[in-house]
Every structure is written in C-alpha cells, then in structure tokens.
Amino acid sequence: MKVPMLDLSEQYQGLRTEVIEAMDQVMSSSQFILGSSVKKLEADIAKYSNVTHGIGCGNGSDAIHIALQALGVGPGDEVITTPFTFFATGGAIVRAGATPVYVDIDPVTFNIDPEKIEAAITEKTKAIIPVHLYGQMADMERIAEIARKNNLAVVEDAAQAIGAKQNGKSVGELGSAATYSFFPTKNLGAYGDGGMIVTNDDETAESCRVIRVHGSKPKYYHHVLGYNSRLDELQAAVLNVKFPYLDEWSSLRRDKAATYTNLLNEKLGDLVTTPVEKEGNYHVFHQYTIRVEQRDELQKFLKEQGVATMIYYPLPLHVQPVFKNLGYKEGDLPLSEKAASEALSLPMFPELKTEQQEYVVAKIAEFFGK
Incomplete structure (x- = not known):
C-alpha cells in the first residue's frame, strides 16, 4: 500500500466545480488586486478568529514580518521565540531588523515553555512570538500575562493552527496579532502562496494595510518603508470556496x-x-x-x-x-x-x-x- 503524507487531489475533485466558478468570476470581473474576494476572506477570517480585522498578504512569512513592523519592532529590539519551528519565524524577526532570542520548549506539546520566557526578557525585549506548532495553541493565557506585566507585544504564529482554541478563546484573541499561512499544505490551503494577519487593534491593522502596499497611503505617497505583499485575488477566491469546509x-x-x-x-x-x-x-x-x-x-x-x-x-x-x-x-x-x-x-x-x-x-x- 502507498500512503502519501498529504493528498490534495480528492479534496479538489469534491470542490472542482465551485473552485472553477469562483476563479471564473474573478477573471470576468477583471479585478485582480485587493478586490471583493480578498475583502470577503478578510472579514470572514477575522470573524472566525473573533477579532475585528483581517489583513491579507502575500504569504505567512510576510504576515509575521509585517505584524512585527506594525507593532514597532525594529533595529535594536529583541523578540523572544521558540527555536523549534519553521525558519520563517526567526527569519521574520531578523528581516524586521530585530534579534531573535530563543528559549526552550515544553517537550509534551513542542510549543514554547512560558516558564522560560521571563528569564530571557531584557530591556531590549519588544515582543514574544509563540508558535502554535502542529495545530495546538501554546499556553497563551500565561504568555499574555507575561506580556502585559512587561509591556510586550505578542504575535501568534498560527501558520499551522487556524481554528485552534484554548479555553474557548480563538487564535488571535489573546495576542496583539496573529498570523496565518495559506500555503497549499495548510489546513486551509490556497493553490499557491497566501497569508493573513488578524488583530483586534485598529492602529495595528491600519499599519499592516499600509505596509503591505509599499507603505503608501494614499497611493503614491509613502510614509513608511513597506513591501509588495498582497493576497492574490484568485487565491482568495479559492480560499473563499474552501473556508466553509x-x-x-x-x-x-x-x-x-x-x-x-x-x-x-x-x-x-x-x-x-x-x-x-x-x-x-x-x-x-x-x-x-x-x-x-x-x-x-x-x-x-x-x-x-x-x-x-x-x-x-x-x-x-x-x-x-x-x-x-x-x-x-x-x-x-x-x-x-x-x-x-x-x-x-x-x-x-x-x-x-x-x-x-x-x-x-x-x-x-x-x-x-x-
């Protein structure tokens, strides 16, 4: 018997008609960048996460980077995180100009051990990135408590954990922001790259929206150094088909x-x-x-x-x-x-x-x- 790690073909066959219709609607509208499909997905994922804002971006890695920048993390700052994660977590910290500070994990869940975080906090610490590895949330209640006590931002790396909960709280509710990946292999996967930031904070959300379009607001007027990292309208259309499932x-x-x-x-x-x-x-x-x-x-x-x-x-x-x-x-x-x-x-x-x-x-x- 052959048992693949993942097989997306059966899922696609069940959704094929809906997906083709959704993509055809985008093609017919000729609205390819930050159109109605992206707006719908942003609203739906925000509501699903029990927060007020969703900001679609190019991929899960950019989502972490943009969230950090929007929260004021930059050169000279330190960000505490786990070393047992995909490279994007640490890479985003460095891309933001900050220094990753790694602390060890809880061997039972593979997630960051909150009891090791406080000893790693210095006067340079600006944020914590817990990673909800394999689909299970880190101890967000304890991490949020530590963050409040030390005036730190918390960016939840939830690339693998859309839909996860902890004591009734959704991903994104207890942190300053949370980030998702829609890489094809994820629980909610696109047919290419995609990512999203979710947050309850109006100022953070607005900063993320500006950063993802080269830092411009209004168009062609640049107040911060941003990036070209927009969720593709076709990928959003695919995700809108998949999301109800x-x-x-x-x-x-x-x-x-x-x-x-x-x-x-x-x-x-x-x-x-x-x-x-x-x-x-x-x-x-x-x-x-x-x-x-x-x-x-x-x-x-x-x-x-x-x-x-x-x-x-x-x-x-x-x-x-x-x-x-x-x-x-x-x-x-x-x-x-x-x-x-x-x-x-x-x-x-x-x-x-x-x-x-x-x-x-x-x-x-x-x-x-x-």
Whole structure:
C-alpha cells in the first residue's frame, strides 16, 4: 500500500466545480488586486478568529514580518521565540531588523515553555512570538500575562493552527496579532502562496494595510518603508470556496488523530510517544507527530514500505548556520534539540482512510518487532 503524507487531489475533485466558478468570476470581473474576494476572506477570517480585522498578504512569512513592523519592532529590539519551528519565524524577526532570542520548549506539546520566557526578557525585549506548532495553541493565557506585566507585544504564529482554541478563546484573541499561512499544505490551503494577519487593534491593522502596499497611503505617497505583499485575488477566491469546509476538515483531522493514538497505544505502548492535547485546548492536527528514539531508522523503513513521513524540524533555529552570529551552540536548548532528533510526522489529511492508518501503524509495529 502507498500512503502519501498529504493528498490534495480528492479534496479538489469534491470542490472542482465551485473552485472553477469562483476563479471564473474573478477573471470576468477583471479585478485582480485587493478586490471583493480578498475583502470577503478578510472579514470572514477575522470573524472566525473573533477579532475585528483581517489583513491579507502575500504569504505567512510576510504576515509575521509585517505584524512585527506594525507593532514597532525594529533595529535594536529583541523578540523572544521558540527555536523549534519553521525558519520563517526567526527569519521574520531578523528581516524586521530585530534579534531573535530563543528559549526552550515544553517537550509534551513542542510549543514554547512560558516558564522560560521571563528569564530571557531584557530591556531590549519588544515582543514574544509563540508558535502554535502542529495545530495546538501554546499556553497563551500565561504568555499574555507575561506580556502585559512587561509591556510586550505578542504575535501568534498560527501558520499551522487556524481554528485552534484554548479555553474557548480563538487564535488571535489573546495576542496583539496573529498570523496565518495559506500555503497549499495548510489546513486551509490556497493553490499557491497566501497569508493573513488578524488583530483586534485598529492602529495595528491600519499599519499592516499600509505596509503591505509599499507603505503608501494614499497611493503614491509613502510614509513608511513597506513591501509588495498582497493576497492574490484568485487565491482568495479559492480560499473563499474552501473556508466553509474548514471546521468539518478539522473535525476529521481530530478523528484521524484519535484513530492513530488508539492504534499506536494498543500495538506499541511506550515505544512511541503519541501527541498530547493539553486540557482546555482544541487541537486541529495540522500534523500528527510522534516521538521515537530510532526516528531516522523508522523513517527509512516506512519509506521502503510505501509510507511517506516528514520531519518537522530536523535542526532547531538556534543552531542553524545563518544564525551562527547569535552565539548559540548545541546543548544550549536541549529539549528542542532532543525533539528535533525524535519527532516524526505521520500522514495526516481529512481524506485519509482508516485502512491506510492501520497499514501505517502495522508497519511501525513491524519495525519494532511487535
């Protein structure tokens, strides 16, 4: 059996007629830049996030960068974040002119450990970027409390967590702003790049809107140095078709996750560490990530058996070559480094079949001689 990491073809076949009609409407309108499709998506995603503003932009990486700039983060500032994340998180901080300060993770959730944040705060600290990794929110209540106490901005990197909740609060409600990615593989994915910033703050929202169009307001009058980072109208049209299905897809992902967990616990016991959904959290399982000591050997074996897997992420940001100047070394953040050597993400998408999951788990059990 072949089990792909992700298969978008079945989803597309179910939406094909709606998608083609939506794209044809854009073509017929000849309104390709920041038109009605973008405005609708911005309003819908803002409402979904229980905030007042949505600002579409070119991609999730730009969303973080623009949000930081809108919140006044710049040269000389420090931004505290996790090293166990995609490069865009740290890259956006540096692109804004600031310095990333990495603190270690909670090994259970893979998210930043809020109890390690306060010790990293200095007079230069301007913001915190928690990353809601794999679809589960970091401890936003504690992070927001720390931020208020120290007068810091909080930008939630929610690239993998649209629809996630914590004690009834949505992504974006507890931070200064939150950012989404609509990369095709995401839970709500476009057919190309796309991103969005959501916020409750009017001033931050207006700054984001200005920054995404070269810093101009009105057009051709530039008061800040901005960027060309607008959400494409065609991508917004696709996302408007997909968005009404998002909650159903999230529910299906949670069902698939429960199936994996039950099968793995039954067949392998403590040989494999399965994901934990913290109390009060609503995990949307962008990825289903296990921990296993023989990770690389297991991945190689599964590939030979037709099972695709991914390692998110093999090298934490604090020891990436491009950040060598920050002065970190191996051993500085041991929990992140250990997670990077053990984390393995299994196939996960709403259309994943139970027999495919059973095959995946059977092959993992075979690897361990179970």
